[in-house]
Amino acid sequence: MKRYKNILILIICTVAVLSIYLYDVIYKGTEYTEKWFKVLMILVSFAGVFVRSNRRFFKHWFKIYEVEYKEIIGNAFLDNRALKRQLLLGIHDYNNKKYNNAIKRLLKLCKKAQSKRDNAACMIFIALSFEDSGRLREGVAMYQKVLKLVPYEPTVNNNLAVIYQNHGDKEKALFHYDKAIRGNPRFAQAYYNRALLYFTYNEFDNTISDARKVIGIKNDNKEAALLLLKAYDLTGDQENAIKYYNKGLELGYDEEFLDEVILCARENYQKGR
Numbered sequence: 001m002k003r004y005k006n007i008l009i010l011i012i013c014t015v016a017v018l019s020i021y022l023y024d025v026i027y028k029g030t031e032y033t034e035k036w037f038k039v040l041m042i043l044v045s046f047a048g049v050f051v052r053s054n055r056r057f058f059k060h061w062f063k064i065y066e067v068e069y070k071e072i073i074g075n076a077f078l079d080n081r082a083l084k085r086q087l088l089l090g091i092h093d094y095n096n097k098k099y100n101n102a103i104k105r106l107l108k109l110c111k112k113a114q115s116k117r118d119n120a121a122c123m124i125f126i127a128l129s130f131e132d133s134g135r136l137r138e139g140v141a142m143y144q145k146v147l148k149l150v151p152y153e154p155t156v157n158n159n160l161a162v163i164y165q166n167h168g169d170k171e172k173a174l175f176h177y178d179k180a181i182r183g184n185p186r187f188a189q190a191y192y193n194r195a196l197l198y199f200t201y202n203e204f205d206n207t208i209s210d211a212r213k214v215i216g217i218k219n220d221n222k223e224a225a226l227l228l229l230k231a232y233d234l235t236g237d238q239e240n241a242i243k244y245y246n247k248g249l250e251l252g253y254d255e256e257f258l259d260e261v262i263l264c265a266r267e268n269y270q271k272g273r
Contacts, residue, residue: 062088065095071184072155076121083112087121094125099133102126116149123149124156136163152183158190165197173197188217192224199227202272207231222251229258230265 065088066073077084086109093102106122106129113119123146130139140163146156161176174197180190195210208231214224229244241262248258 061092061095065091072124073121074117076115076118080114083109083118087125090122090125094129094132097132099129102129120146120150120153124153127156127159131159131163139163152179154180154184154187154190156180157183158187158193161190162193165193170197170201186217188214188221188224191217192221192227195224195227199231202234202269204231204235208235220251222248222253225251226253226258226261230261233262234265234269 062085069091073087077087086105090102090106090109093099093105103126106126110119110122110126113122123142127139127142127146130136130142140160143156143160146153147160150156157176157180161173161180164170164176165173174194177190177194177197180187181194184190191210191213195207195214198204198206198210208228211224211227211231214221215228218224225244225247229241229248232238232241232244245258245262249255
């Protein structure tokens with residue numbers, strides 16, 4: 001918002017100076033002076049450079065957002081560049097933790113949505129803004145509205161599952177992880193989160209199954225490798241435990257850290273029995 005205000009102020013100042021200069025020269029007959037004309041041209045040029053650089057700045061970030069959030073954005077506002085720009089500006093506000101700005105902008109944009117995909121994209125980032133700003137109840141309510149439009153939306157189901165998992169509701173968490181994975185069978189984060197949930201309840205076979213799926217999708221996933229190391233160690237499968245211990249080393253962990261991870265997992269398991 002501050003950036004927009006600066007642009008507006010600069011444009012107003014430029015227009016004001018130009019208007020005053022032209023009024024003096026054309027209507028009042030003030031003598032033209034090359035010095036003042038040069039000053040005016042420099043100011044106009046500076047305004048142009050500022051506006052162009054600002055556009056390049058947003059184009060750069062818009063391209064990043066379209067890649068980073070492609071699963072959420074999808075084909076939203078595909079045929080309307082102006083509305084697509086508003087969506088990306090809302091995402092920019094969200095990424096810069098300007099949550100209230102993002103919510104206001106995207107709520108207005110929702111009213112202009114022409115399809116379920118348009119509406120869902122807006123509402124997901126509104127929900128994310130609610131959630132990340134601590135307004136969890138409003139975030140959950142918005143996620144639920146999205147699911148009425150797109151029942152198997154992967155990101156929404158995964159995020160809801162994490163919320164329910166953090167509140168100890170295993171049944172609802174599993175329900176939404178299942179829907180997230182049905183919506184995107186290669187959703188590595190949902191598999192990993194569900195593996196963590198299973199690990200919390202000492203369901204190591206399910207943990208291993210999901211964590212291996214993560215590795216199958218993304219072979220260098222360090223968190224999944226650690227989870228497999230702990231699960232195999234606790235089930236007494238030392239052959240696979242050693243395999244993922246070595247994989248942990250390959251991925252950048254040192255022996256001291258991995259030994260500590262195994263020790264903590266064993267201690268926590270014994271306490272929970």
